[in-house]
Amino acid sequence: MIPVLDLVDITKVYGDGDSIVRALDGVSLTVNTGDYLAIMGASGSGKSTLMNIIGALDVATAGQYHLDGIDINTLDEDALSIVRNRKIGFIFQSFNLIPRTTALANVELPLSYRGVKRGERRERAKEALAAVGLSDRMHHRPNELSGGQQQRVAVARALVAQPSLLLADEPTGNLDSRATADVLKLLDEMHDQGRTIVMITHETEVAQHADRVIVLMDGRISEDRLNR
């Protein structure tokens, strides 16, 4: 079986000459379908860089990265945007919903970039919003929703296109404890349904929800353990 994520010796270097920074220094990682992985690390450990590379938002300087068997390093920007659309569902710390646009329209967006017809798109977006318990809020704009609700809309948006990988970057960083519990419960449910999740966090309690935790330090994996 092809792993969802297959990173071999991934290195990312910023700058040149004397001011060279090795954000990632030979990271190798395999994530299989249905895995729930937490990436931890102090700030500056390289976890944001790793998240950008896994999310196909950035390309590694060296090493190989296959997502669902696709060699990401060889793709140009337009091909990367297609990969992001088809293979990855993003959940961000600051929700990153499109302002002045209803929850429903936000959830429809990945489908519309994929060329799904309006009627079907609307149907699937409604289903996704129902799955995160926001059927009654779908015509609200982001500024009319609480943080927890916004993040649930973001989860619905990440899920609606049925991606291979759910990529969550500090998904609870801007939430209070109750909303945090809600979102983590939602992610647990997704995991139970067989979704592959990679979550970046610096909170140990949050990382507890994952099956497997890796810890980054100075651009290398310093710890790789299984929970439970």
Add this chain to the structure above:
Amino acid sequence: MNLLESFRSGLQAILANRLRSGLTMLGIMIGVAAVIVLVAFGQGASNAVTGSIEGLGTNLITVFPGAAGGSQSDASLAVKDLTVDDAVALNDQVLSPDISAAAPTKRARVTCTFGALSHSTAMVGSWPAYFEISNSAVSEGGYFTNADEVDGRRVAVIGKTVADDLFTDTDPIGKEMICDGVPFTVLGVLVEKGASGFGDQDDTIIAPLTTVRNHLTGNGSLDTIAVQASSSQTQAQAQVQLSSVLDDRHGVDVETRDYQIFNQASLLATVNQAVGIFTALLGAVAGISLLVGGIGITNIMLVSVTERTREIGIRKAIGASRRVILLQFLIESTVLSLIGAFFGLVLAFLVTRVEVAGIQPTIVPASVLGAFAISVGIGLFFGSYPANRAASLRPIEALRHE
């Protein structure tokens, strides 16, 4: 994402910033309105001048006595009068086949009275053919005849202004008015021609030449000979034939000619050319304001791209390609420009309803289409730089933007 949806989202983005979008549209609106209105005024002016020149007659060539320009100072040249015989000669179908009619005219300034009312105007003495040559048809009554002319009967056909002033509510047909002491029976009233750059064309009286000469002016030189070419295509030949007949009769050549020719067609062409240049200049000035409006679009779209950097980052992260982002901003700027153009059109329609200095502006359909096409072009052209900037933003940097 299809085009219709892109339009809808473009419209949404524009509505999200109503004041800013409105002010930007104002630039395009003023530009488009200026182009349409100024071209409409040019067209209106051209129509007015053309109308009044055509009102003088159909395929009209007028001959005046006296030499043209500087040669007049040459005292050795005897200037011959234009005579009735000249007019008779011009009616010769063998020598001048392309002249369909020629009629001598003699003008008299007269004051006419009817009852207690009086009216001063110019009375034109001529032949019955003059009615057709000068485009003067009667709306009521009839014309005078050749017999009236030969016998010098005191009859006349009056213009609408004269009829209104002198006869007010009474039917002028058959009534007798006194002009400078001479009684004239009114035979008919002319069709209204309207005011023009040449004054009120309805303020006229047409009477038989013999009558006017006998009673009012005496037998001096004619004022003009009005000549009608057989068609607009034969005007040039008609003019050549006219010159050759008159040169022969007066014993002159091109150098020593003692009469002048006024050709309606060449006047029309000259005037239209001048008006055309004028209109083009006005349009160009208006075009500059459209350009300024376009720069306003670039400006506001750049602000919009900067403001929405994060949104662009989000869209790219969830799979919008460069093309989609480019299209989104291009459509936004084009919609902005088109809405501005639409309001500009509305404004232009309102403004051109007003008559200014006797000119009724006429909207030229091509200028409306042109203004719309240009505003789409402006939206695309002036939106392309900001849109490109948005499309080439790197997603990770755009996402980090606060």
